[in-house]
Amino acid sequence: MAAENTSKPQADERLRRDNPLRRILRRPELGAIGGAVVVWLLFAYLAGSRGFLTLSGAATYLEVGAQLGILSVAVSTLMIGGEFDLSIGSVLGASGMTIAILSTQFGWNLLPAIAVALVLSLGIGAINGFMVIRTRLPSFIITLGSLFVVRGLTIGITRAITGRTQVGGIKDAQGYDLAVGLFAHQYEVIDPARIPRPGAAPITADFPLSIIWWVILGALTTYFLLRTRPGNWIFGIGGDQQAARNVGVPVGKVKITLFMFTAAAAWLVSTIQVISVGSADALRGEQREFFAIIAAVIGGTLLTGGYGSAIGAMFGALIIGIVQQGIVFAGVDSDWFLVVMGLLLIVAVLVNNYIRKRASEAS
Amino acid sequence: MSRVLKLILVVALVLLSAVSLTTAQDEMRPYRIVVVTHGQASDPFWSVVKNGVDAAGRDMRVTVEYQAPATFDMVAMSQLIDAAVASAPDGLVVSVPDADALGDSIRAAVAAGIPVVSINSGSDVAGELGVLAHVGQTEYEAGLGGGQRMAAAGATNALCVNQEVGNAALDLRCQGFSDAMAVAGGAVSVLAVDLNDPTGAQNAISAALTADSTIDAVFTLGPTGAAPALLALEEGGMLGSVKVATFDLSPEVLQAIVDGNVLFAIDQQQYTQGYLPIVYLTLFLENLNTPGAVLIPTGPGFVTQETAATVIEYSARGTR
Numbered sequence: 272m273a274a275e276n277t278s279k280p281q282a283d284e285r286l287r288r289d290n291p292l293r294r295i296l297r298r299p300e301l302g303a304i305g306g307a308v309v310v311w312l313l314f315a316y317l318a319g320s321r322g323f324l325t326l327s328g329a330a331t332y333l334e335v336g337a338q339l340g341i342l343s344v345a346v347s348t349l350m351i352g353g354e355f356d357l358s359i360g361s362v363l364g365a366s367g368m369t370i371a372i373l374s375t376q377f378g379w380n381l382l383p384a385i386a387v388a389l390v391l392s393l394g395i396g397a398i399n400g401f402m403v404i405r406t407r408l409p410s411f412i413i414t415l416g417s418l419f420v421v422r423g424l425t426i427g428i429t430r431a432i433t434g435r436t437q438v439g440g441i442k443d444a445q446g447y448d449l450a451v452g453l454f455a456h457q458y459e460v461i462d463p464a465r466i467p468r469p470g471a472a473p474i475t476a477d478f479p480l481s482i483i484w485w486v487i488l489g490a491l492t493t494y495f496l497l498r499t500r501p502g503n504w505i506f507g508i509g510g511d512q513q514a515a516r517n518v519g520v521p522v523g524k525v526k527i528t529l530f531m532f533t534a535a536a537a538w539l540v541s542t543i544q545v546i547s548v549g550s551a552d553a554l555r556g557e558q559r560e561f562f563a564i565i566a567a568v569i570g571g572t573l574l575t576g577g578y579g580s581a582i583g584a585m586f587g588a589l590i591i592g593i594v595q596q597g598i599v600f601a602g603v604d605s606d607w608f609l610v611v612m613g614l615l616l617i618v619a620v621l622v623n624n625y626i627r628k629r630a631s632e633a634s
Numbered sequence: 635m636s637r638v639l640k641l642i643l644v645v646a647l648v649l650l651s652a653v654s655l656t657t658a659q660d661e662m663r664p665y666r667i668v669v670v671t672h673g674q675a676s677d678p679f680w681s682v683v684k685n686g687v688d689a690a691g692r693d694m695r696v697t698v699e700y701q702a703p704a705t706f707d708m709v710a711m712s713q714l715i716d717a718a719v720a721s722a723p724d725g726l727v728v729s730v731p732d733a734d735a736l737g738d739s740i741r742a743a744v745a746a747g748i749p750v751v752s753i754n755s756g757s758d759v760a761g762e763l764g765v766l767a768h769v770g771q772t773e774y775e776a777g778l779g780g781g782q783r784m785a786a787a788g789a790t791n792a793l794c795v796n797q798e799v800g801n802a803a804l805d806l807r808c809q810g811f812s813d814a815m816a817v818a819g820g821a822v823s824v825l826a827v828d829l830n831d832p833t834g835a836q837n838a839i840s841a842a843l844t845a846d847s848t849i850d851a852v853f854t855l856g857p858t859g860a861a862p863a864l865l866a867l868e869e870g871g872m873l874g875s876v877k878v879a880t881f882d883l884s885p886e887v888l889q890a891i892v893d894g895n896v897l898f899a900i901d902q903q904q905y906t907q908g909y910l911p912i913v914y915l916t917l918f919l920e921n922l923n924t925p926g927a928v929l930i931p932t933g934p935g936f937v938t939q940e941t942a943a944t945v946i947e948y949s950a951r952g953t954r
Contacts, residue, residue: 309643327720335713426799436800439734474746544709550734554800557705599717605701606675618642
């Protein structure tokens with residue numbers, strides 16, 4: 272900086288134009304986008320001849336990435352605002368079970384059942400947010416509590432009503448076709464890379480609608496975070512809550528809304544899952560909260576708040592999808608999946624820190 | 635930046651190619667069979683299944699790959715099956731604890747012309763899924779048999795301990811057990827525990843036994859439930875006075891049968907559930923041989939005090 276300025280006339284520091292490369296280097300999503308490319312190339316090399324490069328292969332890791340990505344976009348937004356939500360996996364299970372019980376045990380049409388599940392999820396999110404604001408306890412503790420309370424209620428209530436913990440038969444419920452159109456449509460594409468066995472039908476790759484939900488949600492959230500005033504508030508609250516409050520940001524309202532957003536994302540994923548697989552399970556969504564946080568962190572979101580991006584979280588989820596499914600294509604025992612996941616988390620944080628440090632030194 | 639990334643890439647490449655190289659061998663048949671189960675890695679039952687898969691892969695000289703989701707998550711499992719199908723294997727082996735969630739993925743495999751054998755859970759749906767065969771025991775009947783033996787031994791008020799809530803097969807076992815006990819005039823209450831938390835499970839069982847002193851029998855649905863149940867009884871001084879029976883074997887369960895602390899274990903011989911599908915699929919690929927019936931039962935067998943001592947050494951080496 273010093274060298275630059277001595278040769279040129281002194282300009283106003285606020286108007287200084289950054290080197291575009293440096294500006295890109297400072298973006299939080301850079302590591303995740305680069306990482307997604309690296310991981311994809313890695314599996315293309317290891318498992319390219321074993322179906323990873325087919326359309327069907329792409330459909331399977333995009334589906335995993337999309338479902339996790341919907342969660343991680345919301346989680347990264349909440350984390351930018353300085354809070355955690357560990358309850359989303361449980362909300363996912365509870366919301367899916369609500370849809371299943373209302374539609375199969377009480378004969379409801381699926382759409383009102385899905386609407387009730389949304390209201391329930393938003394309610395849990397609001398309670399989480401309200402408790403965090405009111406008790407001033409860390410959201411880690413509050414939502415860790417609701418993780419267990421919501422999961423326990425789901426198991427208990429489901430067993431009390433149905434005598435089981437798994438409810439199927441949703442494909443026979445009223446309004447199923449419309450629900451499929453909204454949440455679980457599959458776009459069938461004939462896969463040119465795969466030749467069917469003699470006598471079998473041509474092999475199609477099914478791209479689920481959830482991929483579109485994922486992209487739209489990521490794009491809208493990014494726009495909201497970077498181009499609107501409430502988006503700016505979220506960064507402010509995560510950076511310095513007291514300072515934000517002092518300049519008139521409604522901290523409580525913003526945080527409660529953010530908790531409702533993560534719960535709504537869990538509802539969306541639960542609806543997609545219940546409609547596409549046709550059953551609900553009291554355990555569904557277990558550990559999803561951690562995978563969503565890992566995806567957000569791989570995507571460059573800081574654990575301490577105030578910094579991060581929704582696009583990064585989308586790509587973080589895509590990385591996890593590629594790894595989870597790529598391991599199957601590569602023929603590696605799934606025993607190793609969690610090892611790779613944990614290492615990926617640590618490496619991502621190291622790389623992100625390194626890039627950010629270099630980028631901020633350079634400016 | 636690039637140096638760090640390069641280093642990571644190289645290390646990852648070396649590690650992964652090392653893993654894939656060790657599985658390649660000469661003189662192999664050109665078949666690749668992928669096994670996708672719902673078994674959690676922490677459940678010793680599934681290690682035995684995997685041992686059966688690996689042994690059959692060596693014996694048949696075919697490549698086998700074993701996959702399971704990290705948690706009991708049927709959506710994740712259906713995604714693993716989708717990936718396995720997209721990798722175009724020569725044969726596929728799946729367990730079916732939730733036919734609603736997994737049915738579409740399995741039907742897609744069948745439609746793509748991949749021969750499929752289902753194992754363990756899913757005997758009730760095997761026919762409609764279009765699989766070559768189902769290798770496993772029928773869960774409800776096994777639970778029923780367990781309930782009849784328990785009632786005959788004098789149990790009147792039993793606890794059914796479920797360590798994998800959400801698995802329809804385990805719900806069926808409890809149901810069969812309850813029905814058999816009800817016929818004999820007994821009662822059953824279900825207790826859900828977490829198989830990843832043995833201490834929590836032990837405390838839950840202790841609490842249930844303390845809360846209702848008329849409970850005179852504990853029926854667990856697997857070794858991960860049996861071990862905490864035995865500890866809970868020992869701590870409460872009820873070992874011997876409360877009857878215990880369980881599904882499935884482990885060295886600890888077998889020792890407890892020898893010692894007379896467990897009445898019997900219902901054995902579904904899961905090693906054969908891993909081994910036989912690889913044999914059937916190899917024969918199908920070589921000769922178009924098919925099994926004579928869709929349902930190939932591997933149980934229930936009952937291991938009691940008379941037979942436990944001999945079974946114990948097999949269990950220790952991971953094949954029973």
